[in-house]
Amino acid sequence: MSASSGAPLMLFNSLTRAIEPFAPIDPAMVRLYSCGPTVYNFAHLGNLRAYVFTDTLRRTLNWKGWATNHVVNITDVGHLTSDADAGEDKMEAAAAVQARSIWEIAAFYTAAFKADLAHLNILHPSLWSVATDHIQDMIGFARALEDHGATYRLEGGLYFDTSRVPDYGRLAGTRPEETVGRIADVEGKRHAADFAVWRASPPGARRQMEWESPWGPGAPGWHLECSVMSLKYLGQQFDIHTGGIDHREIHHCNEIAQNQAFTESAGTGANIWMHNNFLVDRGAKMSKSAGGFATLAGLIDRGIHPLAYRLLCLSAHYRSELEFSGEIVAAALVRLKRLAIAVEQLRAKAADLAWTRILREAKDSRGASFAFQRRTLEDRLDKRGAALIARFDEALSSDLMIPQALPLLEEALADKGMAPEMRLRVAASMDLALGLDLFDVDRRQLSLRPKGAAIAESEVEALLEQRQAARAARDFAASDALRDVLLQSGVEVMDGDPLRWEWRAVID
Numbered sequence: 001m002s003a004s005s006g007a008p009l010m011l012f013n014s015l016t017r018a019i020e021p022f023a024p025i026d027p028a029m030v031r032l033y034s035c036g037p038t039v040y041n042f043a044h045l046g047n048l049r050a051y052v053f054t055d056t057l058r059r060t061l062n063w064k065g066w067a068t069n070h071v072v073n074i075t076d077v078g079h080l081t082s083d084a085d086a087g088e089d090k091m092e093a094a095a096a097v098q099a100r101s102i103w104e105i106a107a108f109y110t111a112a113f114k115a116d117l118a119h120l121n122i123l124h125p126s127l128w129s130v131a132t133d134h135i136q137d138m139i140g141f142a143r144a145l146e147d148h149g150a151t152y153r154l155e156g157g158l159y160f161d162t163s164r165v166p167d168y169g170r171l172a173g174t175r176p177e178e179t180v181g182r183i184a185d186v187e188g189k190r191h192a193a194d195f196a197v198w199r200a201s202p203p204g205a206r207r208q209m210e211w212e213s214p215w216g217p218g219a220p221g222w223h224l225e226c227s228v229m230s231l232k233y234l235g236q237q238f239d240i241h242t243g244g245i246d247h248r249e250i251h252h253c254n255e256i257a258q259n260q261a262f263t264e265s266a267g268t269g270a271n272i273w274m275h276n277n278f279l280v281d282r283g284a285k286m287s288k289s290a291g292g293f294a295t296l297a298g299l300i301d302r303g304i305h306p307l308a309y310r311l312l313c314l315s316a317h318y319r320s321e322l323e324f325s326g327e328i329v330a331a332a333l334v335r336l337k338r339l340a341i342a343v344e345q346l347r348a349k350a351a352d353l354a355w356t357r358i359l360r361e362a363k364d365s366r367g368a369s370f371a372f373q374r375r376t377l378e379d380r381l382d383k384r385g386a387a388l389i390a391r392f393d394e395a396l397s398s399d400l401m402i403p404q405a406l407p408l409l410e411e412a413l414a415d416k417g418m419a420p421e422m423r424l425r426v427a428a429s430m431d432l433a434l435g436l437d438l439f440d441v442d443r444r445q446l447s448l449r450p451k452g453a454a455i456a457e458s459e460v461e462a463l464l465e466q467r468q469a470a471r472a473a474r475d476f477a478a479s480d481a482l483r484d485v486l487l488q489s490g491v492e493v494m495d496g497d498p499l500r501w502e503w504r505a506v507i508d
């Protein structure tokens, strides 16, 4: 399928601050660019929300029938410790602290990042675009900016003159003078918002990563790479550019300014700029000092399956803040287990489900096969199933209203008016868009043993069974004693669970 079907897709465009109908430039291929990680440390959970959001967008486009060309960059050079053009280079600083070469740092954290994405069932982009593979392209782009009179030279390198573009800061919704104080002063800068396109190495000092350039040895400014790589792989004007909301204020304004100066046009590079809001951590649980909630690996150590974090992200609209706490993510895990149990129980009742094999393809697909998979799943739907899919489509198409789409999955699984096989077909189609991996992950796999727990999963299950038996025999003393045994081992039994199987790691 080369064009979308179903409800018209509406997306919020940060440029216009309005929800707009989506129409790709090339109906055969949606071109999408997402700002990727700076690989100087593990991604924190907030960063990962940005990639779950992008994956949801990507899956929605694919689910609605479009093929996607999705480019994500890896920033392995040139990102400073603040948005200012002063301060340390994050990569160089990490290399110094960890006594490793900057290249080792980049390779290590790139691999860790990709492992996180795999845990979250995030589809591979069409292309990982690595900044250091594109230095010559960046130098060429910066020369063109200089030729077009959009830059000036300072001792610190080549600077972009933001007064050379007509509506600098439009995306942020601020005027240039409001950016004063936002960007640390660099001697000789003409305007507060001006930024480095090329950062010259200080005289006498050598960076681990530096390249020769017309402006002396140095490294690119970090806004440059996204302009250069999106242009190279997706063209001067492509469909959608994504990033976290913090990028709306500076990074993306600067990318747009560079794009406009390079093309000598008003074109911003992407038709639609989309930004996810932040994961917030009011209880400071995400901070490393508070026990390792900072990273996905930290969650896994606590016995929280990474897909529970994915589900948590899906439970809020991407433009809303999402609060994080141990309780909230534990609740998401319970919700996920219920979904997995519902699928398991229906599978036990349904006849041969040969079609589940094709779902595995979705994991590595570039989206083109989503249409085929949906056709296979939905071709024999009854009226109830088709109506649920239509409502699901409406929710997705309404600026990715996933929090409304999720309950429809629960409704489908629970709808006794449909045969088990029908319910599973609807759920499987929905899960292509949601990516919860419900047909590959069962309840037992979701019950991770917390690193600190003094008990194995099989023992937990055995004790739960004994406790079930005690409760059935109305021997509540024995049942309470078993609950206490589990609690002392770091496992909390959840009695309210109608499925009676629920337990979780004790969250402090």
Ligand code: AMP
Binding pocket: 035, 036, 037, 038, 039, 045, 046, 047, 048, 049, 050, 243, 244, 245, 246, 247, 276, 277, 278, 279, 280
């Ligand atoms: P960075 O590696 O710092 O460039 O960040 C990677 C992505 O995570 C960017 O798109 C950021 O905007 C985004 N981001 C950073 N912090 C958060 C947060 N707390 N919640 C959601 N997204 C975030």
Ligand code: ZN
Binding pocket: 034, 035, 036, 226, 243, 251
């Ligand atoms: Zn970027």
